[in-house]
Amino acid sequence: xxxxxxxxxxxxxxxxxxxxxxxxxxxxxxxxxxxxxxxxxxxxxxxxxxxxxxxxxxxxxxxxxxxxxxxxxxxxxxxxxxxxxxxxxxxxxxxxxxxxxxxxxxxxxxxxxxxxxxxxxxxxxxxxxxxxxxxxxxxxxxxxxxxxxxxxxxxxxxxxxxxxxxxxxxxxxxxxxxxxxxxxxxxxxxxxxxxxxxxxxxxxxxxxxxxxxxxxxxxxxxxxxxxxxxxxxxxxxxxxxxxxxxxxxxxxxxxxxxxxxxxxxxxxxxxxxxxxxxxxxxxxxxxxxxxxxxxxxxxxxxxxxxxxxxxxxxxxxxxxxxxxxxxxxxxxxxxxxxxxxxxxxxxxxxxxxxxxxxxxxxxxxxxxxxxxxxxxxxxxxxxxxxxxxxxxxxxxxxxxxxxxxxxxxxxxxxxxxxxxxxxxxxxxxxxxxxxxxxxxxxxxxxxxxxxxxxxxxxxxxxxxxxxxxxxxxxxxxxxxxxxxxxxxxxxxxxxxxxxxxxxxxxxxxxx
Numbered sequence: 001x002x003x004x005x006x007x008x009x010x011x012x013x014x015x016x017x018x019x020x021x022x023x024x025x026x027x028x029x030x031x032x033x034x035x036x037x038x039x040x041x042x043x044x045x046x047x048x049x050x051x052x053x054x055x056x057x058x059x060x061x062x063x064x065x066x067x068x069x070x071x072x073x074x075x076x077x078x079x080x081x082x083x084x085x086x087x088x089x090x091x092x093x094x095x096x097x098x099x100x101x102x103x104x105x106x107x108x109x110x111x112x113x114x115x116x117x118x119x120x121x122x123x124x125x126x127x128x129x130x131x132x133x134x135x136x137x138x139x140x141x142x143x144x145x146x147x148x149x150x151x152x153x154x155x156x157x158x159x160x161x162x163x164x165x166x167x168x169x170x171x172x173x174x175x176x177x178x179x180x181x182x183x184x185x186x187x188x189x190x191x192x193x194x195x196x197x198x199x200x201x202x203x204x205x206x207x208x209x210x211x212x213x214x215x216x217x218x219x220x221x222x223x224x225x226x227x228x229x230x231x232x233x234x235x236x237x238x239x240x241x242x243x244x245x246x247x248x249x250x251x252x253x254x255x256x257x258x259x260x261x262x263x264x265x266x267x268x269x270x271x272x273x274x275x276x277x278x279x280x281x282x283x284x285x286x287x288x289x290x291x292x293x294x295x296x297x298x299x300x301x302x303x304x305x306x307x308x309x310x311x312x313x314x315x316x317x318x319x320x321x322x323x324x325x326x327x328x329x330x331x332x333x334x335x336x337x338x339x340x341x342x343x344x345x346x347x348x349x350x351x352x353x354x355x356x357x358x359x360x361x362x363x364x365x366x367x368x369x370x371x372x373x374x375x376x377x378x379x380x381x382x383x384x385x386x387x388x389x390x391x392x393x394x395x396x397x398x399x400x401x402x403x404x405x406x407x408x409x410x411x412x413x414x415x416x417x418x419x420x421x422x423x424x425x426x427x428x429x430x431x432x433x434x435x436x437x438x439x440x441x442x443x444x445x446x447x448x449x450x451x452x453x454x455x456x457x458x459x460x461x462x463x464x465x466x467x468x469x470x471x472x473x474x475x476x477x478x479x480x481x482x483x484x485x486x487x488x489x490x491x492x493x494x495x496x497x498x499x500x501x502x503x504x505x506x507x508x509x510x511x
Contacts, residue, residue: 004028022056023070029053030077037083037348047346050081061100068104072114075100079121084348087132087392094125112152116161119148123168130176131392139176145169160204167196167213174220175395181440186224193217205249212257215241219261226264227443229486231272238265242284255288256295262288266313270320271492278317286310301350304341305357308334312357316364319371320493328368331361352393359388359401366408375415382409400445403429407453414460422460429453444489447481452498454478458505471509478502 008025033050057074060066078097082090098106098121105111106118123145129138149166152159174189197214204210218241225234241261245254262285269278289309296303315330338357343350362385369378386405390398410426413419433450458474461467482490482499489495 001028001032005032019060019067019070022060023067023073026053026056026073026077029056030073030080033077034080037080047081047084047348050077050084053077054081068111071100071104072117075104075114075121076117079117079124082124082128083393087128090128091125091132094121094128097121098125109151109155112156112159113161115148115152116159116165119145119152119165119169120161122148123165123172126172127395130172130179130395135176135179138172142169142172142176146173158203160200160207163196163200163203164209164213167193167200167210167217170196171213171216171220172395179397181436181442183224183228186220190217190220190224193220201249206251208251208254208257211244211250211254215244215258215261218244219264222264226268227445229444229489231268231486231488231492235265235268235272238268253291255291259285259288259292263313266317267320270317271494273321273493275321278321282310282313282317285313301341301343301347302353305338305343305350305353308337309357312361312364315361315368319364319368322493324368324371328365328372331365331368335361335365352391355388356391359385359391362388363401363404363408366405366412370408370411370415373415375412378412379409379416382412399432400449403432403453404449407449407456410453410460411456414456419460419462423457426453426456426460430457442484444485444492444495447485447489448492448494448498451478451481451502454481455498455501455505468509471505475502475506475509479506 005025005028008021008028011021012025029049030053032045033047033053034045036045036047037050054074054077057070057077060070061074075097078093082093082097085093098118101114101118101121104114106114109115122141126138126142126145129135129141145165146169149162149169152162153166156162170189170192174186174193177185177189194214194217197210197217200207200210201214218237222234222237222241225231225237238261242258242265244250245258262281266278266281266285269275269281289306293303293306296306311330312334315327315334318324318330319327335358338354338361341354343354362381366378366381366385369375369381382405386402386409390401406425406429410422410429413422413425430453433446433453436446437450454474455478458471458478461471461474478498479502482495482502485495490499
């Protein structure tokens, strides 16, 4: 890319501003910038290059009689660059790109390349809309993505771009079904994501992105099984996912794309008390993430950010295993290490990585401090945890993380005797859980998180008669949530922890 860029820049410096030269330079910049935004470049390329590519192409696109290739590249550039923008601007960028692609024949399928790019762009826009909470709009647009991908594949079965579009569409439609608590649709789209990923790998096993999308399907199936309370089955599915590493068709190590999939497995194994298996999974995570670090550019912040990430994973395992002191030591050390890494303002991927690491570790640290009776420290950690921006690259409901942090913050306040403040801090979480339950949520995560919030509300209740009645009602509701979980789910360490808190509070109420 560097050599190509030098050639085109030399030509432009000599006065050659022809479409061919401008297009060539924009193509180089778009490819390098793409890597910085989607993460595949391991620290090579910058989002600024994507902006430069768009700026080069825009005058040509809006000049009379623009060529097809210029319009196509400009639309593809806007699609990817949208992922480095604030959400409202990102939606506008995708809208502009889709209009250009419609003009190229995307919707009447007269230009299948434009149709594939349209589906890709619509998928991006749907994700941006979801981040803005515009769920119905995201649903409508993503359904169009899935239908277009299928239509392309009828005409051109080996269209790799359309195969990827179908994988992403199935995945996001599954996530939208999760938001709407539609169990049948969740299962259907999870299975479709697995099948779409398998199809991609069969057509083009050399593409690591296809393997990654296949793994996402397995992950969705495992997540659904966990929420149903089928814990052993969820662990088995997650193991099947990670066994993709042994598939003889793989083009290289899958460690750099599968490393993140060890995280739920570690948690689930620790939660059921399988310490040996959890420790082995931590070691496997460390092995795989070391490959990511080794492939990163020497001067990339992500190299520093991810260099010792297994310490944080070990800390979350220790917390689940009932060792809050060790957990707190590990994760606070990790927070201090990450805080010391300088991330340039324009480095989108490194910023996501930093915030993801901090979000996870601050949550673990706050809960560990609470269990150790360090309530002021827990409050400080919970406040910072709550302040970390939600992960805009995730399709998960950001209120899950926010509500957990609010519950822990309120708990730390209540334990310091600040009950009124605790109740105020807790109200958004209680309102969220109540709304989710009314909308049909009933999974393992909701049961645990809502029960914990109700317990906190109970201990922060006033000592007068209305307060005692509120306390009893909250504890009864919390106990009912835990009792409604599967037998397997009730044995999880976090469930037992909350169940013990409820029982203790109930016993103290009856004295």
